[in-house]
Amino acid sequence: MRKRNSQPVPKEKGNKRKKVILENSQRTLESFFQKRQFSEETSACTSPIEGDDHNDTNSTTRTLEIIPDDSESDLLLLEKLVKSNSGDPLESQSNSSVPGSSVVDAISIDEIQPFFATSMYTDEFDKIMETVLENEKYLFTDEELQIAEKHRVLHIEAKHLFVRIFLRKHKWIRLRKTDYSRNIADINHASSILCSRQIKFARDETELVDLAHLLDILLVDELKALIQNSRISIPRGSAQNRCSLINCILDYANGKQRPSPLKDNSQRLLAFEQKTKDDGFTEKGAQERVQLLISDVKTMIGPCIILEETIRTLFEKIQFVYYRASSQSNVSAMTAAILVRTSRRTFPSYIVCRSNNFWPHRDDLLEYYQAVKVYQGFKDMIEDLYANRKNERAQSAEQWRCKEVEVLTIAWLQCESTLENWKIIIKKQEAKVTSDDDWDTARLYFRKRFEAGWVYTHMIEDGAEVLGRLHEYEKEVLILKTLLGQNVYRLGKRGAWFDRLALVQMNHLRSGNRRIHLKAALETCTKAIRDPKVHLVYMSSLQRRIMRLESMLNVPKREQHDFFYNRLTTATERIIYGERLSDAVVGVKSVFRNNDGGECSVEELALGYYNKNGYKGFHSENGIIKTIFGLLFWDILFAPFPDVLETPFQTAPLDLPTDAFFIGRSYEIYTRLRELSNGKGLEILKTVYDRESKAKTWCIGVTWDYELDDLLQITECIGANALAQICKVFAEEYDHRTGGMPDLCCWNYEKRECLFVEVKGPGDILSETQKVWIDLLINSGVGVELCHIKIWDGEDELLNH
Known part of the structure; x- marks a missing residue:
């Protein structure tokens, strides 16, 4: 080790040397x-x-x-x-x-930390603005275009701040609690620009004058500190959550409680000396008391900012137009673009074919945007109700039911308010329809998903379900008949509407003559099976209901329907016994003991049985089949086609959930099906997997958790012809076929045998979609078993045998 020179350096020269190094270092770093x-x-x-x-x-x-x-x-x-x-x-x-x-x-x-003059958030936002305003400017007014231009020439740091706030939930943002210093040198200056009279993009804390709004900005710890500093007493036994603390402070501000008693003698003396003064708790001092609290809260909060509602709405609409959004979210759709730029997500490589008339008129966009917002509020109300159900169950069942009825009633009233507007839209759309056989109408049917009528139809469909939960069956029948009376939106759901209507007429209508209701249910089912728009998935249930109704109505045998020609093939049944560890609770999955003594589900218990019998397998449900289909049809899914690949951040073409996907690509699909029948499936799958698996490219249905060798073996064991038939069904009816696949996918590669297994625990029965899938797989030549898991009764079972 080299020894350091111990010769002393003169103090003056040493300081000069330090100063020079500091200056050089400062310049070097900058x-x-x-x-x-x-x-x-x-x-x-x-x-x-x-x-x-x-x-x-x-x-x-x-x-x-x-x-x-x-x-x-x-x-x-x-x-x-x-x-x-x-x-x-x-x-x-x-x-x-x-x-x-x-x-x-x-x-x-x-x-x-380095400082960046640019930001990927702002860059992506500017790209969206440029794309939309270049090709779809007609969707916005001159005033809105002026606002967009004002944003374009905005000071760069103010623009950075605007974009970051826009990406967050619409609420007051505390500047002290943010750190955007990598892009914004002076956040207070940027905030003042956004809030200035010339820009008017946002509001600052000077407009916060309501105490309740101010308290809502504080954190829980800050609320507790405010209560302590203001000597506000908290009622014994009250909760210490945000809502309770805010109510406590508001009660204090409204004069409903006095400050807590003072413990210190000096404080008591000071209070006695001020006894003759207004203590702030009389009517005279109420205003001063509120103003004092407002001042204290503003001091705690510091500088704040919130975007103007009209400004935020405008830029949300621009986002809707760019991303072809089909739902509203608090997090902007820009998230996908940011994840791509940070290499956290990879989307398929394809040619973006952006159409310039996706919404033909401005009114179409405004109606759609408003419908999405209304439906989102409706859904949030119901989802919040059942998300909190577990906590509410701590109360009595009666209290929970009262709460449920109250919220569902409000939700239905909100849904009911859209009915008249929906009927007007339906009349306009039906006037445009010239022919059911119009090829172009069928090809572009998927674009109806981006119309207000589609959103309202979905909302009214959910409203009918709400009426069922409220036991308002008479109203539910009227709504279902109204839905079936139109032939414009959500045609793939007509089978479900018919089936539900028949069920309500058959079992839930108590007024009047029951025989009349049974005849109405039979007529409903008869109409359903004759409706060409009713999907095959619902046919089996409707046919069984017809036979049951005819028997209940004592219809003569010669006049009864016979659907023997259309009966679904059933799977081979197998029974496996297991020891259940959990109690039998409705809505809760059973827990069994596995071979190692640990806990397992019914699917894992069955999988262990098949593993012992020479099968390798996964509890995948539809995961493996959807992955194989996505890999085999990758190039067709993302082939250049008008109106379906509108943005660079899609995992599937927009028309895949509808029959328009098959109609528009029939030549390409039939060509691929012939290739699969000729045994080229393994080659296609391996090529796509090798190309896309490293980046784990996002594609609808594709899961990269499966190894290539397993996928190749499963594909080979299924067989070429069966694989082609399964893929054809997916291509024709993807939205209807993604559910109902058997739970287990097992295969024995030595025997080149594939076996799908549907596992049912105690009390479980097959759904209609599962029955249809079992029929399809068996008729395609693939083995299927229905495995029943029964509880082992130990000695009792042995004695019985």
Whole structure:
């Protein structure tokens, strides 16, 4: 080891040397971060899209004043940092094993964090704006276009702040709790620009004048601190959650409670001296008391900002137009683009064929956007109700039912308010329909999913289900008949509507003559099986209901329907006994003991049995078949075709859920089916898997958890002809066929045998879609078994035998 020169350095020269090194180091670091900016994607990997919340972080310009003048060791560290940064900047900051990373232990990483003039969020947002306004400007008014232009020329840091706030939930954002310092040098200045009279994109804390709104911004700990500082008493036994704390403070502000008693003698004396003054708890001092609380809360909150509702709505509509959104979410659809730029997600490579008349008129877009917002509120109301059901069950069943009825009634009233508007839309659309056989109408049917009428139809369909839960069966019958009376939207659901209508007429209508209701149910089922738009999935259930109704009505044998020609093939049944460890609870899956003594599900118990008998298998349900179909039809799914690949962030063409997919690509699909029948499936699957598996490209139905060898063996064991038939069904009716596949996919490669197994625990029965899939697989030449898991009764079972 080289010995350090111990000769003393004159103090004046030493200080001068330190000063020169500091100046050189400062210039070197500044030049380095200006010339060699870190990759934007790398920086984004450490900052979430939605969060960015920190504790009291001041978003100001980062400085490099990191070394005291009299610190020789820190000076050497800085020299080492500058030298280490002469190489690749990404290497110097990636991990602690890189030379120079020891500096991080001595120097805060925030102090050397680089500053970026650009942001991938803003870049993607600008790209969306440019694309939409270039080709679909006709969807926006002149005033809206002026706002968009104002955004385009906005100060860059104000634009960064606007985009980041837009991506978050629409609420007041506390600037102290955010850290956008990588792109915004002065966040307060950027906020003032957005809130200025010239821009008017946002509002600041000066417009917060309501105490309740202010309290809603505070964290729970801050609410508790405010209660303590204001000497507000909390009722004994009350909850310490946000809602209770806010109500407690509001009661105090409204004069419903006085401050808690003082314990200190000096405080009591001070209170006695001020006894003659207005203590703030009389009617006279109420206003001062509220203003004092508002002042205290504003001090705690600090600078805040929220986007103007009209501004946010405009840019949300622009997002809708760009992404062809079919639902509303608090998180912007830009999330997909950000994940792509940060290499966290890969979408298929295809040619984007963007149409310029997706919504022909501005009114079409506005109606659709409004319908989506209304339906989202309706869904959120119901989902929140049942999401909190577990907590509500801590109360009595009667209390829960009262709560359920109250919320469902409000939801139905909201749904009912859309009926008249929906009927007007239906009349307009039916006037446009010229022929059911119009090829172009069938090909473009999928685009109706982006019309207000489709959204309202879906909402009314859910409203009928709400009426069923409310036991309002008379109203439910009227709604179902109204849905069946139109032939424009959600035609694939007509079978489900017919089946539900017949069920209600058959079992739930109590008023009047029961025989009349049974005849009405029979007529409903008869209409259903004659309706060409009713899907095959619902036919079996409707036919069985017809036979049951005819028997109940004592229809003469010669006049009864006979569906022997259309009966579904049933699977071979197998019984496996197991020891159940869980109690029999409705809605809860049974837990059994596996061979190792541990806990397992009924599917895992059955899989263990088949493994013992020479089969390898997965509990995959529809996962494996959908993966095989996606890989075999990859190039057809993402082939250039008008109107279906509108953005770079799609996992499937827009028309896949409808029969338009097969109609528009019939030649390509039949060509691929012939290739599969000729045994080329293994080659196609392997080629696509090798190309896409490394990036784990997102494609509808495809799961990359399965190994290539397993997929190849399963494909070979299924057989060429059976594989072609299964894939044809997916191509024709993907939306109807993604459910109902058997639970287990097992295969014995030595015997070239594939076996699908549907597992049923105690009390479970087959659904209609499962029966249809079993029939299809058996008729295609694939083995299927129905495995019943029964509870082992031990000695009792032995005695019985």
